[in-house]
Amino acid sequence: MTANWIQTDEAEDVAGSIRQVLRTAQFVREDPQAWKWVAIALHSALQGVCVCHLTTTAAPVGAVTKRNASEWLAYFDDSLTNPNAKPPKTYLMNLPDLLKAVRKPYSAGDRSNVAGVAISDYELVWLQRFHEEIRNQFTHFEPKSWSIEVSGIPQLTMLAARIIREILQSGWAFRHMDLAKREELDRHLQAMAKIDWLASS
Template sequence: MRAPETFETDRLILRPVVREDAADIFAYAGAKAPTRFMPFKRHESIDDSLAFAIRCADAWQSGAAFPWAMTRNDTGQFIGVIELRLSPPKADFGYILNEAFWGQGYTSEAASAVVKWAIQQPDIHRIWATCHPDNAASAAVLRKAGLSFEADLPKWENRPQLNEAAGRSLLYARMKALPNQGVKSSYLRTDECKDIASSVKHALWCMDKVHYHPSEWKWFTLAIHSALQGALVSHLTTTATPIGAINNKCAAEWLTHFNGEGPPPKKTQLLNFPELLKKARKPGTCGGGPTMVSIQISDIELGWLSRFHENVRNQFTHFEPMGWSLEISGLQPLGALVARIIEAVIDAGWAFRHEDYDWVADLRNDLRRLATVRD
């Protein structure tokens, strides 16, 4: 399988790197800022750049990789390199841009064209790329090219400029949509714990989309609210389900039923969101385990979460006839607070007691991402 030799976008022409590009390559590959996060050693002379250009020509000839020079279509100016490697059923790519052209969308434009072509190939079902956790600009390029965050990879990449022999990387990927194979079941099988975990994952998924779909902030808020409410209910509920997370009147009706003295309540009345928060703060309210366990939520945090419930979540859910202007600067700290509280619920040892170690570890990893993610 071979990639096209050229791509044309609105502002760029991508064409194979040639020996004559050595001086332009050295302009970025010998510079400090563009090479900071790169896995290759910064070029010390134009001879290093010439060697790279020769490697690019050899790669094109053998099909081992397909490195394109990014050139402006109005001036022909060389501004960087993007390289695709095909290994069916997957492909990966990387890029580097001369610092003089940063912040103008050129890399996103080139990456989008390469990704679009690759994922359309019958034998390619997945395309991926990585970036350093601190390289927010590169992560934005990957999101704009249609990739989504998948994993935080420890000990993944050698980065000479950072003295990292095996540093962390963030993995982004895009998969080909599966053909519709027909609905095999009319049921969604889940439970409280799986719903909490899927809500956290959906919040992270929304965070990867808000850069080009700001409306995903709405679904981010609903996802973190759902995750926290589910965690609180699971933390408070005793083995006599649903005692612990319901109001006193409903609890009395359930106890009467458990004692064989009456029917179950016609409707189970859960505590509302602020009441769940208040109860979880009290020692001895955990559904099981250590009797004095409580979840640390300050008065300020309680007020913040209660206002979030009343003024944001309820408006989004009940659709009163009004327009919204949502201040998004507080949503990421709110996500971090939700992540901390759910981790405290995990530490209490009751809500997720039936899940295995790997499942809980995966949830903790997602919560830590939610606590540190930045727009």
């Protein structure tokens, strides 16, 4: 069998996650299980865009835990004189911590954003609950029957689209994407914010 490879990166993964939200939203009325994939794709897009925004030129520093950042910086220093230096594992911050980080002024990897990404305290709590109570349960599904309220996901999708668009417009996160892809991403974000969930079928 011929080997089949795809090439991607963190920015393309965000774009792909957004497309997946748009795809799976079409099926939620006819197949309630599709809500799972909406939630997972939405979480992936949010986490990914925060990583893109926060990561510095010394990747992955910026989007990793404080301890892991210290390990990476020590590795970079060591690798200047030690050809056998081995890079540490990467430990990204979880979504709630990533969101707290992007809210800070100069949070972009190039420190170009004077104001932090606009996420209110209420929105942060809402997104943290989404991470802990919905995404984690869907990803690590326990052997149990579970009732989940999905009525808030359309509003959550609008919030995510707004956050991702703000990061897109700030420039740093998607700097390696060409103009056509950035414009396509923006169109998909606008579509994501306007999904007609009642008509999805």
